[in-house]
Amino acid sequence: xxxxxxxxxxxxxxxxxxxxxxxxxxxxxxxxxxxxxxxxxxxxxxxxxxxxxxxxxxxxxxxxxxxxxxxxxxxxxxxxxxxxxxxxxxxxxxxxxxxxxxxxxxxxxxxxxxxxxxxxxxxxxxxxxxxxxxxxxxxxxxxxxxxxxxxxxxxxxxxxxxxxxxxxxxxxxxxxxxxxxxxxxxxxxxxxxxxxxxxxxxxxxxxxxxxxxxxxxxxxxxxxxxxxxxxxxxxxxxxxxxxxxxxxxxx
Numbered sequence: 001x002x003x004x005x006x007x008x009x010x011x012x013x014x015x016x017x018x019x020x021x022x023x024x025x026x027x028x029x030x031x032x033x034x035x036x037x038x039x040x041x042x043x044x045x046x047x048x049x050x051x052x053x054x055x056x057x058x059x060x061x062x063x064x065x066x067x068x069x070x071x072x073x074x075x076x077x078x079x080x081x082x083x084x085x086x087x088x089x090x091x092x093x094x095x096x097x098x099x100x101x102x103x104x105x106x107x108x109x110x111x112x113x114x115x116x117x118x119x120x121x122x123x124x125x126x127x128x129x130x131x132x133x134x135x136x137x138x139x140x141x142x143x144x145x146x147x148x149x150x151x152x153x154x155x156x157x158x159x160x161x162x163x164x165x166x167x168x169x170x171x172x173x174x175x176x177x178x179x180x181x182x183x184x185x186x187x188x189x190x191x192x193x194x195x196x197x198x199x200x201x202x203x204x205x206x207x208x209x210x211x212x213x214x215x216x217x218x219x220x221x222x223x224x225x226x227x228x229x230x231x232x233x234x235x236x237x238x239x240x241x242x243x244x245x246x247x248x249x250x251x
Contacts, residue, residue, distance in 0.1 A: 003058065003059040003060050003246065004060070005020075005022070005025040005026070005059065005062070006025065006055060006059060006060070006061045006062070007025055007026070007028070007061075008028045008052075008061065008062060008064060008068070009027055010031060010033075010036060010063075011031070011064055011065060011218070011220075011221045012031060012221055013064060013065065013232065014062060016228065016232040016236075017218075017232055017239060018236055019236050019240035019243060020236075026055075030048070033047055033048070036048070037067045038104055038105050038106075039098075039102055039104045040070050048074055049074060052074060052075065052078075056078065057079050057211060057212040058211050058212050060214075060215065060247075061214040061215070062214070062215050062216075062239070063214050063216045064218055065185065065216060065219070065220065066105055066185060066187050066216050067186070068105065069089075069093060069105040069172070069216050070105050070108040071216075072108055072172040072214050073103065073109075075170075076170050076212075077116065079118055079168075079170060079211070079212075081118060081167075082118050082119075082168075083118055083119065083167055083168045083211070084123065084165045084167055084170070085109075085112065085119060085122045085169075086122075086123045087109065087123065087124045087171075087172045087174075088125050088126055088171070088172070088174060088192075088197065089124060089127065089172070089173075089174040089176065089177055090127060090128055090131075090188065090189055090190040091131055091174070091176070092109060092124050092127050092131050092132065092145070093105065093106055093108050093109040094109050094110045094136070094139060109124070110139065119142075120167055121142060121143070121144060122142060123143075123145075123163075124143060124145045124146070125146045125151055125160070125177070126146065126148050126151045126177035126192050127146070127148060128148050128188075129148065129149060146160070148177075148190040151192060151196075157199075160200050160203070161200065162203075162207075163207075164207050164208065167209075168208075168209045168210075169204065169208045170211060170212045170213070171201070171210060171212070171213040172213070172214050172216075173213065173214070173215045173216070174187075174217045175216070175217025175235065175238060176188070176189045177217075178192050178194055178217075178238065179192065179193060181234075182197075182234070182238055183235055183238050184231035185218070185219060185235075186218075186219060187217075194238055194241060198241055198242075201242070201249075202245050202248070202249050205245075205249035210246075210249075210250050213246055215242055218232075218235055219232060219235060
């Protein structure tokens with residue numbers, strides 16, 4: 001059975017992507033919510049939890065641009081058994097929050113480690129080396145980190161292709177981990193190719209119990225029409241590849 005595909009529509013950007021226009025995909029309208037971009041205030045968090053309450057963490061979830069990557073915490077909060085989190089991201093999202101107890105796209109991994117009793121370990125793949133240096137030492141025992149430079153090495157790729165974990169896995173993908181030929185995001189980007197990401201994902205899903213995946217990293221909708229079409233076409237192709245890869249290998 002193919003995994004369910006669910007689309008969280010915050011900015012209307014997914015409406016421009018043909019790969020997501022499938023009558024079998026479920027859409028969640030978040031366009032009328034305030035207090036959601038980059039930072040998620042308490043009222044917005046409450047409303048988002050309510051919106052995803054009918055759904056399990058299983059399947060593939062598209063969550064718009066990287067500004068909404070904090071949705072990964074809300075999805076993984078629904079997992080009620082020990083699990084591993086694998087994050088593909090050019091940024092580690094372990095920053096201290098600028099405002100007390102306010103969930104954001106930059107601190108959601110930190111909050112997850114701090115609060116989720118079922119989380120065994122976090123693998124962060126493709127992070128810029130400059131951000132690795134800023135990770136608080138107290139979190140390093142909870143992490144396995146592969147830098148953007150390291151993930152492209154043959155020996156690292158072989159390790160990842162053989163990574164077998166002893167509990168279910170949830171994967172979170174920010175397309176800013178990809179080079180600019182493969183994705184067009186509203187953040188600075190790494191150098192991973194779509195082909196390498198596809199290979200890693202397919203092997204992870206073949207040998208592990210991948211229960212759910214979320215995908216962000218869409219472009220801004222504030223672009224002029226020409227660049228919006230160009231960027232959404234790039235992301236649309238990447239999204240289709242990711243859907244096909246995961247659908248073929250998730251159990």
